[in-house]
Amino acid sequence: MTERITMAHGAGGGASRRLIEEVCLPRLGNDLLSPLSDAALLNVDGARLAVTTDAFVVRPLRFPGGSIGGLAVHGTVNDLAVSGAEPVVLTAAFVLEDGLALAVFADELDAMAKAAAAAGVRIVAGDTKVVEAGAADGLYVVTTGVGRQHADPAPDPRRIEPGDVVIVSGPIADHGIAVLLAREDLGIDAAVRSDAASVWPLAEALIDGIGDGLRAMRDPTRGGVATTLNEFARSAGVAIEVDEAAVPVNGPTRGACELLGLDPLYVANEGCIVAVVTPDVADDALAALRAVRGGPAVAGGTGAVVIAEVLSGPSGRVTGRTTFGGRRIIDLLAGDPLPRIC
Amino acid sequence: MTERITMAHGAGGGASRRLIEEVCLPRLGNDLLSPLSDAALLNVDGARLAVTTDAFVVRPLRFPGGSIGGLAVHGTVNDLAVSGAEPVVLTAAFVLEDGLALAVFADELDAMAKAAAAAGVRIVAGDTKVVEAGAADGLYVVTTGVGRQHADPAPDPRRIEPGDVVIVSGPIADHGIAVLLAREDLGIDAAVRSDAASVWPLAEALIDGIGDGLRAMRDPTRGGVATTLNEFARSAGVAIEVDEAAVPVNGPTRGACELLGLDPLYVANEGCIVAVVTPDVADDALAALRAVRGGPAVAGGTGAVVIAEVLSGPSGRVTGRTTFGGRRIIDLLAGDPLPRIC
Numbered sequence: 257m258t259e260r261i262t263m264a265h266g267a268g269g270g271a272s273r274r275l276i277e278e279v280c281l282p283r284l285g286n287d288l289l290s291p292l293s294d295a296a297l298l299n300v301d302g303a304r305l306a307v308t309t310d311a312f313v314v315r316p317l318r319f320p321g322g323s324i325g326g327l328a329v330h331g332t333v334n335d336l337a338v339s340g341a342e343p344v345v346l347t348a349a350f351v352l353e354d355g356l357a358l359a360v361f362a363d364e365l366d367a368m369a370k371a372a373a374a375a376g377v378r379i380v381a382g383d384t385k386v387v388e389a390g391a392a393d394g395l396y397v398v399t400t401g402v403g404r405q406h407a408d409p410a411p412d413p414r415r416i417e418p419g420d421v422v423i424v425s426g427p428i429a430d431h432g433i434a435v436l437l438a439r440e441d442l443g444i445d446a447a448v449r450s451d452a453a454s455v456w457p458l459a460e461a462l463i464d465g466i467g468d469g470l471r472a473m474r475d476p477t478r479g480g481v482a483t484t485l486n487e488f489a490r491s492a493g494v495a496i497e498v499d500e501a502a503v504p505v506n507g508p509t510r511g512a513c514e515l516l517g518l519d520p521l522y523v524a525n526e527g528c529i530v531a532v533v534t535p536d537v538a539d540d541a542l543a544a545l546r547a548v549r550g551g552p553a554v555a556g557g558t559g560a561v562v563i564a565e566v567l568s569g570p571s572g573r574v575t576g577r578t579t580f581g582g583r584r585i586i587d588l589l590a591g592d593p594l595p596r597i598c
Numbered sequence: 599m600t601e602r603i604t605m606a607h608g609a610g611g612g613a614s615r616r617l618i619e620e621v622c623l624p625r626l627g628n629d630l631l632s633p634l635s636d637a638a639l640l641n642v643d644g645a646r647l648a649v650t651t652d653a654f655v656v657r658p659l660r661f662p663g664g665s666i667g668g669l670a671v672h673g674t675v676n677d678l679a680v681s682g683a684e685p686v687v688l689t690a691a692f693v694l695e696d697g698l699a700l701a702v703f704a705d706e707l708d709a710m711a712k713a714a715a716a717a718g719v720r721i722v723a724g725d726t727k728v729v730e731a732g733a734a735d736g737l738y739v740v741t742t743g744v745g746r747q748h749a750d751p752a753p754d755p756r757r758i759e760p761g762d763v764v765i766v767s768g769p770i771a772d773h774g775i776a777v778l779l780a781r782e783d784l785g786i787d788a789a790v791r792s793d794a795a796s797v798w799p800l801a802e803a804l805i806d807g808i809g810d811g812l813r814a815m816r817d818p819t820r821g822g823v824a825t826t827l828n829e830f831a832r833s834a835g836v837a838i839e840v841d842e843a844a845v846p847v848n849g850p851t852r853g854a855c856e857l858l859g860l861d862p863l864y865v866a867n868e869g870c871i872v873a874v875v876t877p878d879v880a881d882d883a884l885a886a887l888r889a890v891r892g893g894p895a896v897a898g899g900t901g902a903v904v905i906a907e908v909l910s911g912p913s914g915r916v917t918g919r920t921t922f923g924g925r926r927i928i929d930l931l932a933g934d935p936l937p938r939i940c
Contacts, residue, residue, distance in 0.1 A: 261698040266728025275726060279700060283707040284714075288687070288722040296722035300686060300746060303645030309689035309742055311727040344642060345630070347651035349740045351693070356603040358621060365625040372626075380630040380638035383740075384617060385653040386608025387938065391735050398691045398725075400651055400742035404642060596729065 266596070268478025268524075269589030294474060295339035295403065297410055304405035306341030308332060312397045315596045317360065319438035321430070321449030322526070325364030326553065328397040329371035329379075330452045330526055331598060334475040337459040338529055340407025346372065347381040351396040355389045364395065374553035375454035377401070407463040413472040413491035413532070420471055421538045422488075422496060422564035425458050425528045425545050425557045426451070427504040428481055432523035433512045435597045444515055446508040451527035453555040457548045458529050461557065465544030469537035476530050477598055479589060482521040484530050485564065485574045486588045495567040498576045498586060502563045521576075522589055524597045527555040538562060608938075610820025610866075611931030636816060637681035637745065639752055646747035648683030650674060654739045657938045659702065661780035663772070663791030664868070667706030668895065670739040671713035671721075672794045672868055673940060676817040679801040680871055682749025688714065689723040693738040697731045706737065716895035717796035719743070749805040755814040755833035755874070762813055763880045764830075764838060764906035767800050767870045767887050767899045768793070769846040770823055774865035775854045777939045786857055788850040793869035795897040799890045800871050803899065807886030811879035818872050819940055821931060824863040826872050827906065827916045828930045837909040840918045840928060844905045863918075864931055866939045869897040880904060 264271035281289070288296040295308035312328040322330075333343045348368065352361060372379055409415070434450040436442075455475055462470050472491075476484040481503070489496045498521070505513070505520045513520045533541045542560050550556020574586040606613035623631070630638040637650035654670040664672075675685045690710065694703060714721055751757070776792040778784075797817055804812050814833075818826040823845070831838045840863070847855070847862045855862045875883045884902050892898020916928040 259700045261694045261696060261700060261703065261728055263696050263728050263730070265694065266726060272726070276724075279704055280707060280724065280726075283704065283711050284690075284721045284724070286720045286722070288720060289724065296687070296689075298687060298722065300647065300744070301645040303643040303647075305642065305645075305744070307687060307689060307744060308723050309691045309740070310725045311691040311693050311740065313693060313727045313729050345638070345640060345649060347638075347649060347742050348626075349651045349653040349742075351653055351655060351738055352603045352607065354603060354605050358601040358603060361603065362621055362625065365622060369625050378628050378630060379626045380628070380640065381650050381742075382618075382622065382626070382631065383652045384608060384614070384622075385655045385938075385940075386603055386605050387655050387735065388605070390732065392738075393729065393733050396693055396729075396734075396738070398651070398653065398740035398742075400689050400691075400723075400740075402642070402647070402649060402744060596727075 263595045268483055293339060294335040295341060297405055306336050306339045306403040306405055308335040309400040312598055313596050314435060314598050315393055316438055317394055319435045319450055321434050322452035323364060323367050324395060324397055325367035326371040327452050327526060327598060328399045329368050330454055332399040332401040333375040333377060334455045336401045336403035337456040338473040338475050340405060340410045340463055341403030342406045343375055343377045343401055343403045343456055345380045345402050346377050347400045348379050349383040349398045351392045352384060352386050353389055353392040353394050354386055356394050371553050375456060409468055411470050411473040413488045415471045416488055416492035416494055416532050416566055418494055418566050418568040419535055420532050420566040421535055421562050423531045423533060423541055423560055424563050426559035427506045428525050428528060429505055429509050429520035429523035431526040432594050432597045433509050436594055444512055446512045448508050448512060451525055453527035453553050455527060455529050455555045458545055458555055458557050461544040461548050462531055462541055466533060466537040466541050469534040472532040474530050476525050478524050480522040480524055481530055482586045483588060488532060489574050490572045493571040495569050495573045496564050497567055498564040500576045501579045502561055504559050504561055521586060605937045610825055635681060636677040637683060639747060648678050648681050648745040648747055650677040651742040654940055655938050656777060656940050657735055658780055659736055661777045661792055663776050664794035665706060665709050666737060666739055667709035668713040669794050669868060669940060670741045671710050672796055674741040674743040675717040675719060676797045678743045678745035679798040680815040680817050682747060682752045682805055683745030684748045685717055685719045685743055685745045685798055687722045687744050688719050689742045690721050691725040691740045693734045694726060694728050695731055695734040695736050696728055698736050713895050717798060751810055753812050753815040755830045757813045758830055758834035758836055758874050758908055760836055760908050760910040761877050762874050762908040763877055763904050765873045765875060765883055765902055766905050768901035769848045770867050770870060771847055771851050771855060771862035771865035773868040774936050774939045775851050778936055786854055788854045790850050790854060793867055795869035795895050797869060797871050797897045800887055800897055800899050803886040803890050804873055804883055808875060808879040808883050811876045814874040816872050818867050820866050822864040822866055823872055824928045825930060830874060831916050832914045835913040837911050837915045838906050839909055840906040842918045843921045844903055846901050846903055863928060
């Protein structure tokens with residue numbers, strides 16, 4: 257094995273998937289880890305738990321609409337939520353760099369406390385390690401979440417069937433663009449704010465609103481909605497066709513994407529969900545999502561819309577139907593257009 | 599707040615404690631986090647769980663007797679064990695550096711799988727992030743563990759009383775010295791191997807063997823046995839006096855400590871436990887520990903001995919009684935003699 261880790265392995269696309277499937281799973285795989293879902297579902301002494309972990313290395317640490325601390329809470333809360341589990345407790349581990357201003361660390365702890373309160377979780381265990389200057393870009397955070405399974409059956413992409421419809425809970429691509437604009441001096445002055453927020457109220461509304469009509473649910477973070485849809489299509493052995501005109505993107509974010517040559521479908525989100533539902537409950541699902549108003553650090557669903565439909569094949573293929581009647585393949589990304597956005 | 603993070607904040611001594619108590623707890627504190635025990639104990643739907651997290655930034659990644667992957671499993675398994683909980687599942691998050699050889703990552707995954715199998719736990723969720731070359735010293739690992747509470751009552755340093763005795767399960771200081779010798783070219787050629795291993799069989803033997811005669815239990819990692827004893831003395835408002843001649847240290851490790859001017863009491867361990875027990879069960883505790891033979895990646899207790907006794911005061915003070923009849927204060931460390939040993 258002479259290959260080396262590259263930034264692409266961290267981007268959430270094809271290289272990430274190969275790293276997991278070809279290097280990690282053969283060594284660590286077991287029946288809980290191998291489904292590669294957002295959280296592992298397990299039973300401990302009768303309690304139906306969900307467990308998930310995420311590392312956060314976003315750069316810069318602060319960006320319009322959020323910062324690494326809040327992101328570390330929302331990201332893990334959201335992985336539990338889209339697994340159909342109510343977030344209960346989190347742990348937090350920090351790798352701090354020698355020389356980091358204590359005030360910067362304190363601000364991120366404040367952001368975590370605020371995000372945790374908004375999401376209704378407690379941070380119950382922690383660890384801090386310090387590395388030499390230059391060895392951690394200031395601050396990395398790893399959060400792990402334990403939740404209580406609420407959906408029964410749990411949403412599972414393998415349950416997706418032809419005819420199902422794909423819903424997104426609101427405008428996409430704000431998070432990735434907000435971080436990118438905060439990081440690079442691109443000369444673009446756009447009012448784009450990260451959507452980082454808890455999606456548990458959205459997930460709960462869907463679970464309670466449409467029951468087992470909810471096939472699959474995911475928060476489209478690294479790799480964006482395109483990557484989520486590719487994972488869905490592969491898991492279920494179906495095709496998915498996106499109505500590109502229906503995909504909601506806020507104006508400033510769309511403008512920035514056009515200037516930068518980025519496709520919003522591949523840009524990360526931290527406060528919306530993609531759900532696949534049976535066609536008979538699609539209207540109920542939209543109504544349930546739209547009734548969630550959201551608030552500070554809590555995502556709302558007033559902008560929920562149908563963006564795609566599930567077809568029988570070709571298996572694993574995601575296509576986009578453009579406004580002009582054309583079609584294009586929406587593939588897994590090979591490289592990494594936007595490194596370190598979470 | 600104009601202060602900055604320093605290496606001392608990561609050393610597990612006085613500076614670490616102040617960072618936690620003065621910066622973290624006022625922001626994140628709650629009744630589960632604030633006891634600052636090795637794991638949070640909580641009840642979810644009737645299941646009595648323990649949850650803990652640890653970041654691993656050891657340098658170099660490999661050292662005699664272990665490597666970062668195995669250490670990341672043992673460290674978290676052991677935090678659950680000394681909390682009186684049987685380890686059940688782990689999660690693992692990786693921060694990988696661009697350019698890291700895939701074979702190095704794969705070796706650490708193998709080490710984790712081996713350590714997890716030895717400890718009887720499964721790794722059920724994971725995450726990988728990639729940062730630019732130079733931004734993570736190759737590889738950082740964060741593991742989080744969920745366990746099932748086995749001890750009732752849970753060991754708790756606040757239950758320590760004057761007259762109790764302090765036991766260590768075997769020779770100390772091997773881990774920190776093994777890492778230090780692997781890192782620095784000190785011209786010392788000593789056969790020192792890390793003791794990194796699961797201590798759950800030791801903890802289980804004590805819990806089952808002496809019941810509530812077990813007052814407190816901890817794995818003396820960063821800051822070593824001296825730091826653990828200081829934390830015990832502070833928590834219980836008692837004094838602890840160490841019989842320094844009784845403290846077991848392997849010959850090569852003692853020799854290296856003498857050459858380097860290091861006190862073995864402050865050097866990190868990853869495969870032994872310090873337990874405080876009531877005097878009436880001290881012999882039973884020693885017998886229970888000594889019956890644990892250990893094996894590959896599992897710590898044994900054949901070298902268990904009494905090393906200290908608990909006195910009524912002065913509150914929070916730890917002293918050492920030397921071979922020559924003298925006494926010295928064994929304080930919390932202010933600085934960091936051995937950075938990044940875990």
